[in-house]
Amino acid sequence: MTDYLVRSARPLGGEATDLLLRDGVIAATGADAAREAGSAVVVDADGLVALPGLVDLHTHLREPGREDAETVFTGTRAAAAGGFTAVHAMANTTPVADTAGVVEQVWNLGREAGWVDVHPVGAVSVGLAGEMLAELGAMATSAARVRVFSDDGKCVADPVLMRRALEYVKAFDGVVAQHAQEPRLTEGAQMHEGAVSAELGLTGWPAVAEESIIARDVLLAEHVGSRLHVCHLSTAGSVDIVRWAKSRGIDVTAEVTPHHLILTDELARSYDPRYKVNPPLRTAEDVEAVRAGLEDGTIDIVATDHAPHPVEDKDCEWPAGAFGMTGLETALPVVIETMVETGRLTWADVARVMSTAPARIGRVSDQGRPLTVGEPANLTLVDPSVRRVVDPAAQLTRSTNSPFAGTELPGRVMATFLRGRATVLDGAPVAREEVGA
Ligand SMILES: NC(=O)N[C@@H](CC(=O)O)C(=O)O
Numbered sequence: 001m002t003d004y005l006v007r008s009a010r011p012l013g014g015e016a017t018d019l020l021l022r023d024g025v026i027a028a029t030g031a032d033a034a035r036e037a038g039s040a041v042v043v044d045a046d047g048l049v050a051l052p053g054l055v056d057l058h059t060h061l062r063e064p065g066r067e068d069a070e071t072v073f074t075g076t077r078a079a080a081a082g083g084f085t086a087v088h089a090m091a092n093t094t095p096v097a098d099t100a101g102v103v104e105q106v107w108n109l110g111r112e113a114g115w116v117d118v119h120p121v122g123a124v125s126v127g128l129a130g131e132m133l134a135e136l137g138a139m140a141t142s143a144a145r146v147r148v149f150s151d152d153g154k155c156v157a158d159p160v161l162m163r164r165a166l167e168y169v170k171a172f173d174g175v176v177a178q179h180a181q182e183p184r185l186t187e188g189a190q191m192h193e194g195a196v197s198a199e200l201g202l203t204g205w206p207a208v209a210e211e212s213i214i215a216r217d218v219l220l221a222e223h224v225g226s227r228l229h230v231c232h233l234s235t236a237g238s239v240d241i242v243r244w245a246k247s248r249g250i251d252v253t254a255e256v257t258p259h260h261l262i263l264t265d266e267l268a269r270s271y272d273p274r275y276k277v278n279p280p281l282r283t284a285e286d287v288e289a290v291r292a293g294l295e296d297g298t299i300d301i302v303a304t305d306h307a308p309h310p311v312e313d314k315d316c317e318w319p320a321g322a323f324g325m326t327g328l329e330t331a332l333p334v335v336i337e338t339m340v341e342t343g344r345l346t347w348a349d350v351a352r353v354m355s356t357a358p359a360r361i362g363r364v365s366d367q368g369r370p371l372t373v374g375e376p377a378n379l380t381l382v383d384p385s386v387r388r389v390v391d392p393a394a395q396l397t398r399s400t401n402s403p404f405a406g407t408e409l410p411g412r413v414m415a416t417f418l419r420g421r422a423t424v425l426d427g428a429p430v431a432r433e434e435v436g437a
């Protein structure tokens with residue numbers, strides 16, 4: 001395996017140093033790195049920020065079933081290009097990832113592709129139908145070692161089923177990741193319920209449909225003493241509820257997506273389904289509240305909710321459009337734009353919310369580690385000084401439904417290393433043949 005000498009990188013935005021990547025680990029840093037480098041390939045990282053490899057707790061890879069939108073291979077290559085070294089693959093595939101067989105299939109596809117570690121999420125209910133508990137234990141003890149369980153795409157609406165799932169996952173230190181959407185309050189919903197939906201005459205998805213489920217679930221988690229994770233939190237009220245729950249000592253974590261950190265429901269005026277997503281884009285006040293929640297730690301992580309859809313599901317009238325946006329290749333740029341360049345997060349905070357904390361929530365022990373000697377060489381090198389216009393056609397995801405098409409965003413991932421192996425170099429993925437397990 002090739003050794004790499006990363007020259008003059010700034011770990012977490014700090015002092016420049018050299019890093020020697022050998023045998024899958026960070027073998028040396030500082031002056032030792034150059035001294036011990038031998039024939040290592042030199043990667044010039046002057047001016048680049050080194051971050052622990054990013055970990056996404058919420059990715060839709062679409063395989064099995066919707067390989068026209070994305071495959072494990074194309075989605076994980078896009079992830080590597082976005083600076084990720086691990087992703088959690090959501091269970092809303094066809095068939096649903098609700099058995100040990102399906103999660104092992106996805107886990108194997110991830111290993112064969114070799115771009116990032118793929119951690120399958122297991123469904124909470126059989127077929128995401130919200131009726132019968134899936135085989136959580138079998139998925140947890142399978143080769144895929146599932147720790148995150150979610151019916152994402154659907155809400156676990158039945159409080160009894162939610163309670164039983166929360167109780168069950170305690171046995172293997174798992175977590176239930178809830179897509180908080182009260183189904184009765186969102187029947188036929190097309191966008192955020194508010195002034196814009198009223199003007200456009202589109203059926204609204206009210207904030208209370210999210211907040212009422214989160215309020216219920218934090219109380220259930222407290223009642224049974226279990227661990228809850230809130231997917232794609234999007235409203236000011238949700239931030240308040242999570243803040244209150246944490247102040248009571250409830251074991252809850254929460255994520256925000258890049259798009260909810262920057263986009264608002266005003267975009268629906270375009271009637272362009274690129275802006276149609278679940279939960280919907282909210283108001284400017286909500287955007288400010290989720291930024292503040294991420295800044296003060298109420299919101300633990302940024303997760304992409306990368307949701308690729310084929311052109312025919314987006315190139316249509318708004319009501320017929322699918323919910324979801326791609327996000328793996330724009331997540332870090334959006335976080336830099338909204339949180340770093342505004343002075344609200346440091347690079348060390350970015351490492352926490354995009355790597356360390358998601359790894360901890362997903363119980364992934366070899367990711368999100370410090371960039372110190374002896375640690376696994378999972379890292380990404382970012383050039384924060386570049387600004388680029390997003391071009392979906394040039395992205396690596398198989399789908400083009402980016403809400404940022406034509407938008408200029410800061411930051412470029414120049415290199416990504418998975419256990420010391422380069423998956424991205426010079427800003428481009430390393431050819432498939434060279435990847436291999
Ligand atoms: N976020 C979305 O709008 N869509 C997701 C499902 C989900 O995350 O709820 C999808 O699978 O397309």
Ligand SMILES: [Zn+2]
Pocket residue numbers: 152153154179231232278279
């Ligand atoms: Zn969801």
Ligand SMILES: [Zn+2]
Pocket residue numbers: 058060090152153305307
């Ligand atoms: Zn999702």
